[in-house]
Amino acid sequence: MKKILVFTFLNLIILTSYSQKYTINGYITDTSSGEKLIGANIYDVHLLSGTTSNTYGFFSLTLPKDTYNIAVSYVGYKTQYFKIDLKSNQTMQIKLVPVLELEEFVLTADQIERIEESTRMSTVKIPVAQIKSIPALFGEVDVLKALQLLPGVQSGMEGSSGLYVRGGGPDQNLILLDGTPVYNASHLFGFFSVFNADAIKNVELIKGGFPARYGGRLSSVIDISLKEGNLKKFHAEGSIGLIASRITVEGPIIKDRTSFIISARRTYIDVIAQPIIRLATSSDERITAGYYFYDINAKINHKLGEKDHLYLSVYTGDDQFYMKAKPSSYLYDGVLYTDRFSAGLGWGNLTSALRWNHQFSNKLFGNLTMTYSRYNFDVTDEEENYAELPNDSVLRQFYSIDYLSGINDIAGKIDFDYVPNPNHFIKFGTNWIYHTFKPGVTSVSMVFGGVDTATNIGAKDVYAHEMAVYLEDDWKLSDKLKVNLGVHYSGFLVNDKYYNHVQPRIALRYLFRKNWSIKASYASMQQYIHLLTNTNIGLPTDLWVPATDKILPQNSQQVAAGFAKSFTKGFALSIEGYYKWMQNLIEYRDGATWLNSTDDWQDKVEVGKGWSYGMEVFIEKKLGSTTGWIGYTLSWTERQFRNINFGEKYPYKYDRRHDLSVVLNHQFTKNFDMSLTWVYGTGNAITLPVVRAYSFPDPYGWYTEEIEYFDKKNDYRMAAYHRLDYSANYTFMIKKVQTTVNLSVYNAYSRRNPFFYYFGYDNQGNRALYRVSLFPIIPSLSVNFKF
Numbered sequence: 001m002k003k004i005l006v007f008t009f010l011n012l013i014i015l016t017s018y019s020q021k022y023t024i025n026g027y028i029t030d031t032s033s034g035e036k037l038i039g040a041n042i043y044d045v046h047l048l049s050g051t052t053s054n055t056y057g058f059f060s061l062t063l064p065k066d067t068y069n070i071a072v073s074y075v076g077y078k079t080q081y082f083k084i085d086l087k088s089n090q091t092m093q094i095k096l097v098p099v100l101e102l103e104e105f106v107l108t109a110d111q112i113e114r115i116e117e118s119t120r121m122s123t124v125k126i127p128v129a130q131i132k133s134i135p136a137l138f139g140e141v142d143v144l145k146a147l148q149l150l151p152g153v154q155s156g157m158e159g160s161s162g163l164y165v166r167g168g169g170p171d172q173n174l175i176l177l178d179g180t181p182v183y184n185a186s187h188l189f190g191f192f193s194v195f196n197a198d199a200i201k202n203v204e205l206i207k208g209g210f211p212a213r214y215g216g217r218l219s220s221v222i223d224i225s226l227k228e229g230n231l232k233k234f235h236a237e238g239s240i241g242l243i244a245s246r247i248t249v250e251g252p253i254i255k256d257r258t259s260f261i262i263s264a265r266r267t268y269i270d271v272i273a274q275p276i277i278r279l280a281t282s283s284d285e286r287i288t289a290g291y292y293f294y295d296i297n298a299k300i301n302h303k304l305g306e307k308d309h310l311y312l313s314v315y316t317g318d319d320q321f322y323m324k325a326k327p328s329s330y331l332y333d334g335v336l337y338t339d340r341f342s343a344g345l346g347w348g349n350l351t352s353a354l355r356w357n358h359q360f361s362n363k364l365f366g367n368l369t370m371t372y373s374r375y376n377f378d379v380t381d382e383e384e385n386y387a388e389l390p391n392d393s394v395l396r397q398f399y400s401i402d403y404l405s406g407i408n409d410i411a412g413k414i415d416f417d418y419v420p421n422p423n424h425f426i427k428f429g430t431n432w433i434y435h436t437f438k439p440g441v442t443s444v445s446m447v448f449g450g451v452d453t454a455t456n457i458g459a460k461d462v463y464a465h466e467m468a469v470y471l472e473d474d475w476k477l478s479d480k481l482k483v484n485l486g487v488h489y490s491g492f493l494v495n496d497k498y499y500n501h502v503q504p505r506i507a508l509r510y511l512f513r514k515n516w517s518i519k520a521s522y523a524s525m526q527q528y529i530h531l532l533t534n535t536n537i538g539l540p541t542d543l544w545v546p547a548t549d550k551i552l553p554q555n556s557q558q559v560a561a562g563f564a565k566s567f568t569k570g571f572a573l574s575i576e577g578y579y580k581w582m583q584n585l586i587e588y589r590d591g592a593t594w595l596n597s598t599d600d601w602q603d604k605v606e607v608g609k610g611w612s613y614g615m616e617v618f619i620e621k622k623l624g625s626t627t628g629w630i631g632y633t634l635s636w637t638e639r640q641f642r643n644i645n646f647g648e649k650y651p652y653k654y655d656r657r658h659d660l661s662v663v664l665n666h667q668f669t670k671n672f673d674m675s676l677t678w679v680y681g682t683g684n685a686i687t688l689p690v691v692r693a694y695s696f697p698d699p700y701g702w703y704t705e706e707i708e709y710f711d712k713k714n715d716y717r718m719a720a721y722h723r724l725d726y727s728a729n730y731t732f733m734i735k736k737v738q739t740t741v742n743l744s745v746y747n748a749y750s751r752r753n754p755f756f757y758y759f760g761y762d763n764q765g766n767r768a769l770y771r772v773s774l775f776p777i778i779p780s781l782s783v784n785f786k787f
Helices: 002-018 105-109 128-133 143-147 269-280
Strands: 021-030 041-044 050-052 058-064 066-073 080-086 090-096 123-125 173-177 200-206 220-226 235-240 244-254 258-267 287-305 308-332 335-359 364-388 394-421 424-448 451-458 462-476 481-494 497-512 516-527 529-532 543-546 554-566 571-588 605-621 626-641 658-667 672-681 691-694 706-709 721-734 737-746 754-761 767-773 778-786
Touching: 021 080, 041 058, 050 058, 058 066, 058 394, 080 090, 128 143, 128 200, 143 200, 143 220, 269 287, 394 543, 424 543, 462 543, 529 571, 571 626
Parallel strands: 021 090, 173 220
Antiparallel strands: 021 058, 041 050, 041 066, 066 080, 123 200, 200 220, 235 244, 235 778, 244 258, 258 287, 287 308, 308 335, 335 364, 364 394, 394 424, 424 451, 424 462, 462 481, 481 497, 497 516, 516 554, 529 543, 554 571, 571 605, 605 626, 626 658, 658 672, 672 721, 691 706, 721 737, 737 778, 754 767
């Protein structure tokens, strides 16, 4: 027995020595700016065993004791190779060099980047450089409009930046800016988004198969990371366009230790419109009116030590529409009276995030984040009449009405990445959010007869706590089979009512030969907030409201399956089918709006369910002189409410049977490139009357009222939508300033796409249905600079 024990012990020592493992860890950065690279690949070129860098550029790779040929690659950068004799734990600071054009041999080294290798499906990353090359309305680069060109993503209306992902509404998109939720991502009534592309480092869209770390929404996650600021040298870039200009400045505060970036954008539509408004009004009734929006992004990045980094980021942006009349005076009964009038409409966001990340060990990385976000919408209307009486007293009558709604969040979260070996990438963490909902309050102030009165009408603020914990593992079971397995638990406390939900998540990938794989996923999601909307364009009158003891949280389940394959010369193909069902959706009852703030919003809504299913095809090319993609979606989306459409299912207003987008960019020379996009979509569903009648005649035989009868909801289709956009860029140097002249043409063949329909009468007095279009062909010119 003693001999057996000794023999066993010796064998364990031998096995341990042979299986001894060590860890390579560190950060992957851009050598020219010091920016952390998200999703860079580090792997052994023979074993093809490796990992990727996280959101902060950190990586950890554990391998048995041996000698390895390590490659580090990232799209748009030269691949670097290292020969490592792994006899102990090692820390590496890897710096990649950006290149303008990738040689063909790089493709053979980027095996680990192939689309079929990833466990996750329904996920797309678009390089910011590609977003900037896409033709844009008025030449304004727009992140959300670029995402609308992907399969499974639809825009709401002509020009709108709203997103409707796999049949979901705009409230079902979790839009994160440096980890902070953005509740309204639209400018100019939905025609532009709030994101300035010059300040953005990374954009990722997730449509399904959600990893367990994400929660709180049903349809998509749009994760946007801001640049950290150049740690090496000062740098500036900007643009001067027809309706807006922007500027971004970044650089070191302390070289290689502390950096900053600040980016600002403003429109000058109000300045351009002033001469037109003056011509349209007389000098006696002079009216000043205008509209503008602005954005400001700022971020500071500080390196506390080799294992600690601190980040502070802030975004603020506002839309302001204003109108006021020149004070007018008139004489009545010997007394001079003066009238004054002003009105305004405004909405905006404020987000801020303070983050500290720490490397606890060569395998464990943690990130602590504190955030604050605020979204407000307000309408103001003021009228004043005053007079100076003969006895030197002042007679004043004043009336004002203000409508205010919004949502404020204070939140904290902690996330951990743990990489025990190349077969496991474990993420876990927890978060907490303190919500303040402002469903809508109308404040009325009056001064009459020397008496001041003030009244607030509407819903009271609602306070709620939301929390979540999650655990996920990207687990490589074999060379062919990988699984991303996780669970997300969330809870919501509001008005002494506690909701909670366990949400399992799973994604599978099975790899075949010849670079193709099949994938499948299932995700359960819970959403504790609702967006009340009854507008067809991106007006900010939509109200954010919470789940209550009367209104249940939204929830959904989604399954998806498909296959992915990489081809030579950088081409990739994915085909996915999905089915999603949703519960506890809300809609305004017929005739109800946000305007009547005396009624509780809970008494103005219907609760129902929805379905969405379809197929998506995505052909993409990211490398070479010609890049772009073709995306096609075949889909069905339905809703059902007890007291809407007689309780029967009906098409969602953004249900589209076919959606096709083509995006191409070609680099002719280092100085000249051209891009075009072409989109086609089945027309939106709308409701039109099917019968028209008159009420009983009056005593003189005239019919007094026209009555219309509506049969089925959304039973009519607008005309199909299609449009071609084009842009060209020519780059040259003026001394040390890189200058790019951009010519963009929106709706190049001037298609009259429908914005809305209405009934009117033609020249013969016959009733007719008319189409209103918004944008004809719109050329624009802008000058971009960088130094």
